[in-house]
Amino acid sequence: MAYHHGDLRQALLDEAIEVIASSGVAALSLRDLARRAGVSHAAPTHHFGDKAGLLTVLATEGYTQLGDALLSAPPTFLDQGVAYVRFALDHPAHFEVMFRPGLYHQHDPSLTAAQSRTSKALYSGAATLPPTGADPRITGLAGWSMAHGLATLWLSGALPDLGSDPDAAIRAILRELRPDFHRRA
Amino acid sequence: MAYHHGDLRQALLDEAIEVIASSGVAALSLRDLARRAGVSHAAPTHHFGDKAGLLTVLATEGYTQLGDALLSAPPTFLDQGVAYVRFALDHPAHFEVMFRPGLYHQHDPSLTAAQSRTSKALYSGAATLPPTGADPRITGLAGWSMAHGLATLWLSGALPDLGSDPDAAIRAILRELRPDFHRRA
DNA sequence: TGTACATCAGTGAACGCGCGTTCACTGATGTAC
């Protein structure tokens, strides 16, 4: 094996994603990542500074990718909601880390930039719902809560089996917010 | 100090709730609990067998109390939804443990009994919403997702400040599911 | 009322473990001339 790994940084991130997705972030250790990458246990420090540094990278990646997904979906609550839940199911490791701010460097500049971009996209999605007299911020929170709760319950294994077409199930559930509107559309 | 603590079991549970609420379940250790209770570090084993045993007790308590809260609230989606979110905010430690089944003994009989009682209560709440043509199970999941997502986002600190009357904010958000129905009522 | 004995609750020492981080180091790579 060569002394230089080639792309150790990315390899460590990939391993971390795998570990978190299958065993949760609590099971993550730098030494284990190094072991999996076939490298000495002190090597990761070189790329991330410390453990929180590695998780900061994952959180930033997560916010960026979620932002991309939201911005490239059709600008309707339903499509963006599906995109949100899909992101969580497809990238459970990123999703888990993102919502545990205690684990990473919350004030990292590129992290906060990604966060604010994503939260703007989030609110613009809910803004496409028809007004009902309520404060639109309330409507936005309702939509976000619904998508987030669905994703969270799904990932925690609390949901009953939803059949063979998860996307259809997600859509059907989200549609319950303002059923008349979506039926018309 | 007396050799016998008096009610060490409950004292350890109380300390655990405090630690989890303020630092997360990842920060929980049996040795730390023993230290806080002023007792030798091997004492907890005596009452809970192992760490997962202690968390099983917390999860069971949580499901029981959540079930109580749901069953004693008025039988409407809105009231039960508020009860759900309130439970999460008032008992964050229980709530956190409940939805991390990897941490406790999932097949403990009194745990599973509490769980099934609570999930029945949960579905009966959403069943009070007016039918819209959708499978009622779908409507139930929509309502549950919304309450759960709101609680989760709130606890993770992701939400913007919701003002001085949290209960009103919760109600306003949950009302966005079927606004017409609730307005009429 | 007194005594023997079983049971229960908590002790403290020891086990083996994996962890994050620091450190002086060495091998590999790339650049300047």
Add this chain to the structure above:
DNA sequence: TGTACATCAGTGAACGCGCGTTCACTGATGTAC
């Protein structure tokens, strides 16, 4: 084309730590007679 040198990436030993669990034990409590 060759050489000196700086920089970079990874090594491996060591640090100090807290953890869960096991174990033989002892002090306290309660019960039977």
